[in-house]
Amino acid sequence: MNGKLISLSGLIGALLLFLSVNIISNQTLTSARIDLTENNLYTLSLGTxxxxxxxxxPVTLKLYFSSKQLSGLPQLLNYGNRVRDLLEEYEANxxxxIRFIVINPAPFSEAEDEAVSFGIRQLPLNANGNIAYLGLVGSxxxxxxxxxxxxxxxxEDGLEYELTKMIYQLSNPEKRLxxxxxxxSVFAPPADPRTGQAQGADWTAITLLKEFHEVREISSEAxxxxxxxxxxVVIHPKDLSEPTQFAIEQFILAGGKAVFFIDPLAEEDRTPPNPETPGVMPQLSSNAENLLASWGISLDTTKVVGDPxxxxxxxxxxxxxxxEVEYxxxxxxxxxxxxxxxxxxxxxNSVNFGTAGSLKVKEKDGLQYTTLIKxxxxxxxxxxxxxxxxxxPSSLAEQFVxxxxxxxxxxxxxxxxxxxxxxxxxxVEKTKTAAALRKSSIETTIIVIADTDVLADRFWVRYGNFSGVRMPEAFGNNGDFLINAIDTLSGNNDLISLRSRGTYTRPFKVVQKIQREAEGEFREREQELLQKLQTAEENLAHLQSQDTDGEFILTEEQKSEIEAFREEQIKTRKDLRSVQHDLQGSIDKLHSTLTFLNTAMVPILLSLLVAFASYRRTRKRGIS
Incomplete structure (x- = not known):
């Protein structure tokens, strides 16, 4: 009886302790979090x-968060709570x-009218017309x-960066030019004069640039x-006149900073062939040899970097x-x-290049060279x-050295x-100005990138749709690289530390290695088959040359030879299918293992720990 009373009192005490801890933590630790993500995605970084x-x-942040309406959508509700907690941490630091306000816009309320007037997007919840809001306004x-x-x-992986960027821009309203x-054609073409409608859009890299800075388009004949x-920022300098190149150089010599994107094969160059010589490909390479040479840099415009x-x-x-092959x-x-x-x-994390060139350096006195990407x-x-x-595409791999x-x-x-x-x-006389500079007035910095396609949307960003909003989703850090290059030249490094912080998608390097190895074997076997097919065609052509009266005269030896080849051909094709099957099998097996480790391993380990703890308690009771 006493044992039962002790057990009951212990249970009640544990329950009271649990409730007390929850009440105290809710009152005093509202923004405290344990961040278990690999890249500390939910902890304010040093840059922030x-x-x-x-x-x-001062900056005011208003979070329009329909927590009640989103109660039936746990993913959005939980995300809204995380955003709120993170913004509270911003306010505390x-x-x-920073003045942070959370607003729950009830239906048909003034708060809802305010959210709509600011452009906060309505999130449809069901067919009954119920809506919710999850957006942020800073002022x-x-x-x-x-x-x-x-x-x-x-x-979510870019949440801290977007929040910090908003706060930084509001606190520093003056933008650099x-x-x-x-x-x-990185800028959108002019609107249709008849309809006033846009005929295209800026490249996303330019849109990103405009978020931070005032951007002015410079004529290629300036x-x-x-x-x-x-x-x-100079992108694909091609056939620039000497006066324009001289203007660029004088800007740099006067202390201006510059980022150059040059290319041996600009895939985004849409120059049409000359009608007089339609069979000749137009020049697709940049040509700024004079400027590059003065900096000790050269680019072979006939070669492109390949990397298996x-x-x-x-x-x-x-x-x-x-x-699916490697290009x-x-x-x-x-x-x-x-x-x-x-x-x-x-x-x-990663930068994607398309037909990039190789920069060569012939060092010059007074200049320091830093390799950024290789x-x-x-x-x-x-x-x-x-x-x-x-x-x-596989033909390039076969010839690659x-x-x-x-x-x-x-x-x-x-x-x-x-x-x-x-x-x-x-x-000097030709320049018609006595103020022309022969040498830098102050130390300057130039960044040169041997690719222009690195800025093109298709190499680093895709667009999705979330509740009617066209949203970019980057799969490479190409845009970040452009902004970082400009910010590095100006000495602003805090935002740089945030742009690529944390990511949820990481490459399966082992999977990629298996694919490369199996495909290497596959290509070798494929070449064997192609060689045998070529031999067959040559044999048949030889037999045709011996044709009389329109009929083939084949000896038994020739017939046996052809039959043996056909059997070998069928066997080789089976081998090729086997290589493909083994390739996919290796990948599927690895994916299954990774899925098991990611989903089942943790519950199994927890179950084992609980079972072990239960066993220990039972054993102690037996001993006592």
């Missing part, structure tokens, strides 16, 4: 804390500069406003670059049906390929013409630069 400590003016003391019209769980001179421009270990897989229709000129660089000691690249040791160079004429040289794709040059054009007095 630095920005919060340097806020120039802002030294009073400063001069009535600037930033709106995140809908907060999507699909973009960025000039963009491009030989590609004779001068405005000194008010902070940084000049980092090649992107593409779908291709073959005689066996659709196949060597398209490469995804990550890990050690990205400089981890430079702010431009040290926070990036290919792997298994990379090599492919002729541009071979890529243009290739009808089968690695050179064990880590080709440079992105480079930073710092120091005092000398003019490429003002080499003597007569050249």
């Amino acid at each position: 804390k630095n920005i919060l400590s340097q806020l120039k003016e 802002s030294d009073g500069k 400063n003391t001069v009535d600037d406003r930033k709106v995140m019209e809908v907060l999507s769980p699909e973009q 960025i000039g963009v001179l491009s030989g590609l 004779a001068a670059i405005d000194s008010q421009i902070d940084t000049l 270990s980092t090649a992107v897989r593409v779908n291709f229709n073959t005689s066996r049906g659709p196949q 060597l000129p398209w490469i995804q660089l990550q890990g050690d390929s990205l400089n981890r000691d430079d702010f431009t690249t040290n926070q990036l 290919a792997s040791k298994g990379s090599g160079l492919i002729d541009s013409d071979a890529i243009i004429s290739a009808t089968d 690695e050179d064990e040289f880590q080709h440079i794709l992105a480079l930073k040059v710092t120091g005092e630069i000398t003019s490429a054009f003002l080499t003597n007095e007569s050249a």
